[in-house]
Amino acid sequence: MKILVCITNVPDTTAKITFIDNDTKLNKAGVQFIIGPYDDYALARAVELKEKLGGSVTVLHVGGADADPQIRKALAIGADDAIRVDSDPIDSYFVASQIAHVAGQNNYDLILMGRESIDFNSGVVHGLVGEMLGIPSYSPVMKLEIEGTTATLAREIDGGKETLSASLPLVLGCQEPISEWKIPNMRGIMTARTKPLLVVEPVSVEEFTVPENFSLPAPKGACKMIPADQAETLIKLLRTEAKVI
Amino acid sequence: MSVLIFVELDNGSVKKTSLEAVAYGAEVAKMTGTTATVLALGKADISSLEQAGAFGASKVLHASDDKLTHENSLAYADVLAQAVKQEDSKIIILAKSGLGDAVAARASAKLKAGIVSGVTELPVINGGFTVKRSIFTGKAFSNVEIKSDIKILVVKKNAIEAIESSEKATVETFSPVLRDQDFQASVGTIEKASSELSLTEADIIVSGGRGMKGPENWQPLLDLAKALGAATGCSKPVSDLDWRPHHEHIGQTGIKVAPNLYIACGISGAIQHLAGVNGSKYIVVINKDPEAPFFKAADYGIVGDVFDILPKLTKAVEDLK
Ligand SMILES: Cc1cc2nc3c(=O)[nH]c(=O)nc-3n(C[C@H](O)[C@H](O)[C@H](O)COP(=O)(O)OP(=O)(O)OC[C@H]3O[C@@H](n4cnc5c(N)ncnc54)[C@H](O)[C@@H]3O)c2cc1C
Ligand SMILES: Nc1ncnc2c1ncn2[C@@H]1O[C@H](COP(=O)(O)O)[C@@H](O)[C@H]1O
Numbered sequence: 002m003k004i005l006v007c008i009t010n011v012p013d014t015t016a017k018i019t020f021i022d023n024d025t026k027l028n029k030a031g032v033q034f035i036i037g038p039y040d041d042y043a044l045a046r047a048v049e050l051k052e053k054l055g056g057s058v059t060v061l062h063v064g065g066a067d068a069d070p071q072i073r074k075a076l077a078i079g080a081d082d083a084i085r086v087d088s089d090p091i092d093s094y095f096v097a098s099q100i101a102h103v104a105g106q107n108n109y110d111l112i113l114m115g116r117e118s119i120d121f122n123s124g125v126v127h128g129l130v131g132e133m134l135g136i137p138s139y140s141p142v143m144k145l146e147i148e149g150t151t152a153t154l155a156r157e158i159d160g161g162k163e164t165l166s167a168s169l170p171l172v173l174g175c176q177e178p179i180s181e182w183k184i185p186n187m188r189g190i191m192t193a194r195t196k197p198l199l200v201v202e203p204v205s206v207e208e209f210t211v212p213e214n215f216s217l218p219a220p221k222g223a224c225k226m227i228p229a230d231q232a233e234t235l236i237k238l239l240r241t242e243a244k245v246i
Numbered sequence: 247m248s249v250l251i252f253v254e255l256d257n258g259s260v261k262k263t264s265l266e267a268v269a270y271g272a273e274v275a276k277m278t279g280t281t282a283t284v285l286a287l288g289k290a291d292i293s294s295l296e297q298a299g300a301f302g303a304s305k306v307l308h309a310s311d312d313k314l315t316h317e318n319s320l321a322y323a324d325v326l327a328q329a330v331k332q333e334d335s336k337i338i339i340l341a342k343s344g345l346g347d348a349v350a351a352r353a354s355a356k357l358k359a360g361i362v363s364g365v366t367e368l369p370v371i372n373g374g375f376t377v378k379r380s381i382f383t384g385k386a387f388s389n390v391e392i393k394s395d396i397k398i399l400v401v402k403k404n405a406i407e408a409i410e411s412s413e414k415a416t417v418e419t420f421s422p423v424l425r426d427q428d429f430q431a432s433v434g435t436i437e438k439a440s441s442e443l444s445l446t447e448a449d450i451i452v453s454g455g456r457g458m459k460g461p462e463n464w465q466p467l468l469d470l471a472k473a474l475g476a477a478t479g480c481s482k483p484v485s486d487l488d489w490r491p492h493h494e495h496i497g498q499t500g501i502k503v504a505p506n507l508y509i510a511c512g513i514s515g516a517i518q519h520l521a522g523v524n525g526s527k528y529i530v531v532i533n534k535d536p537e538a539p540f541f542k543a544a545d546y547g548i549v550g551d552v553f554d555i556l557p558k559l560t561k562a563v564e565d566l567k
Contacts, residue, residue, distance in 0.1 A: 012382070014383075014498050014517065014518050014521070015517045015518075018382045018385045018386045038498070038499055039499070092360075092390075093351075093354075093361060093363070094354060094355075094360065094361060097351075097355070119382070119383055119498065120381060120382055121363075121364075121381055122363070122364055122380065122381060122382075122383055122502075123361075123363040123400075124344065124347040124348075124351075124363060125347050125348075125350060125351035125354070125361060125363050125400075126351070127348075127351070128319065128323075128347065128349075128350070128351025128352045128354075128355075129351045129352070129354060129361075131320075131351075131352065132323065132351070132352040132354075132355035132356060133355050137320055137430070138320075138348065138351075138352070139319075139348075140347075140348060153434075157344065157492075157493060158317060158344070158345075158436070159254075159256070159343065159344070159345070159444050160444040160445070160493060161436065161438035161493060162436075163433065163434070163435070163436045163437070164433075164434035164435050165431045165432060165433045165434055166431065166432050167430060167431035167432075168430065176499065178492065207358070207394075209359070209361075209392065209393060209394040210360045210361075210362060210390050210391065210392050210393065210394075211390065211393060212388055212389070212390050212391075213376060213388075213389040213391055214388070214389050215381075215386055215387065215388050215389075216386065216387045216388075216389070217385075217386055217387070218384070218385075218386070218387070218524070221542070221543060221544075221545075224531070224541050224542070224544040224545060224546065224547045225545065225546050225547070226546075226547050226548070226549070227546060227547070227548050228548075229548055229549060229550030229551075229554065229555060232548055232550070232554075232555045232558040232559055233558055233561070233562035233565075235530065235546055235548060235559065235562075236559060236562035236563055236566065237562075238546060239507065239528070239530070239546070240566065243507070243527075243528045243545070243546075245449075245450070245506040245507040245527065245528050246450065246474060246507065246563070246566075
């Protein structure tokens with residue numbers, strides 16, 4: 002079983018987001034970066050599958066060297082080796098093209114991703130990669146078992162879930178409860194230092210989208226407090242003032 | 247050259263979020279001097295398809311093959327690409343959802359089209375074509391210029407105020423070529439609470455957190471939801487503890503919702519929860535702790551015990567009727 006796990010390098014979920022350089026760049030000062038939480042689920046399941054079925058787990062990231070600590074963490078969690086495509090992750094199409102290029106040179110049985118990155122929240126890279134490689138893609142996947150060359154999975158659909166089985170290779174976008182996040186142990190951290198991290202140049206891709214600038218939501222007005230013993234006033238306000246009921 | 251809108255069906259009827267996408271597409275069609283065409287797949291109620299006209303579409307392409315009734319992003323993307331070629335469409339609109347994103351992604355790769363997901367407003371078209379999208383789970387926005395010849399926009403709820411007319415669209419049969427390779431997966435079980443109002447479609451959501459103390463205490467919350475015609479949601483620990491089903495869990499790692507009204511009961515307002523609700527128009531917070539961070543994100547707040555307050559609210563709603 003050869004598994005590729007694609008990870009993002011994103012601001013921690015509690016990070017305060019601000020921009021610099023005339024709102025054209027994320028202000029990284031004081032922001033802690035992490036492996037995307039959904040990618041972390043994908044990685045955890047990949048490591049479990051490897052332990053059960055044998056094979057290897059490769060992590061892949063498209064981005065700059067500032068992601069290397071997160072890539073090392075993925076290696077410490079149990080991936081065997083890593084590839085970093087050394088380029089700004091320009092947009093979903095660009096990132097997917099890089100992933101599809103790497104995947105095209107190695108025959109992975111399974112390409113696991115997060116259901117979405119928490120910076121761009123697109124939820125599209127898995128579909129793009131699947132189509133570029135001509136293989137199926139499913140997301141969000143909450144359960145995954147492999148037997149021989151068949152994957153049985155449960156995915157969330159609007160208001161419920163569905164199970165299906167499909168032949169490998171597949172691209173899957175993962176979410177909980179597919180697995181539990183893993184924390185690297187001391188041995189993992191030691192061995193991660195010497196595991197291979199291959200840095201490769203990007204392939205050229207036509208530029209489809211160009212980011213212009215960023216902005217923040219308008220600040221929220223003050224919260225109108227209603228005394229607990231007059232709770233029913235709330236319902237009146239929702240009808241006459243907010244006009245939502 | 248028409249703007250093409252892919253709609254999702256639920257039991258043969260066009261979903262509300264998709265009708266909003268139709269309204270969005272129709273507005274873009276107006277801006278670009280063309281018409282709006284809808285693509286609907288699988289078993290459908292024809293009168294519901296005609297209703298797309300009320301939101302500004304002039305034509306609906308309906309591929310009625312029953313093989314397309316089951317949600318299948320592989321086949322849907324292929325059919326969408328065929329419709330794009332037939333209509334010579336340059337702009338494709340979908341409503342944001344797991345399915346919408348998957349279909350858009352695969353169509354993007356087929357058509358070599360630039361794709362932007364999470365669009366929150368109408369595009370700015372003046373020489374270029376720029377869209378505003380939500381990023382960092384609602385904590386920020388980004389303006390993006392799309393330069394490709396074909397453009398795919400996946401649009402968030404509330405990106406446009408959909409106004410309904412009494413027009414009807416003409417429904418045309420569309421007969422795409424279906425590829426066997428897109429139907430290889432075998433579907434096992436589908437668990438779907440069909441009577442339940444879906445969270446992503448709901449105008450009002452009543453949501454509970456750990457402050458509800460246990461699954462046996464949910465009734466007052468369900469009563470208020472029922473009185474309001476609302477869907478119910480919960481915080482992550484609540485679904486982790488199995489008090490409520492996983493698909494109700496809202497937030498960074500759960501569902502992102504954008505109702506007109508979100509009522510949070512006994513939820514502290516952790517940043518990861520807020521990430522899933524910051525698209526809501528109005529937020530009401532009920533919490534016994536006046537320092538709960540959720541009040542900072544709220545429009546209306548009540549400091550008090552949920553078990554006191556919920557029945558009072560339910561009664562007040564019933565009194566309105
Ligand atoms: C990477 C990551 C991702 C996460 N993703 C999510 C996510 O998607 N969604 C999510 O919800 N959380 C998420 N979390 C968890 C999040 O950080 C919080 O722990 C969680 O939201 C807290 O849930 P809660 O508000 O229900 O519980 P608590 O924080 O325990 O809050 C309970 C609240 O109820 C109030 N209360 C208690 N009794 C009463 C009463 N009788 N009447 C009124 N009020 C009462 C208390 O004052 C308190 O404010 C994530 C965490 C991490 C680290
Ligand atoms: N720069 C990147 N490098 C590697 N994988 C990525 C990158 N961006 C996105 N992905 C993968 O694609 C998934 C979906 O991302 P997105 O479509 O941006 O929401 C993520 O959870 C990752 O697994």
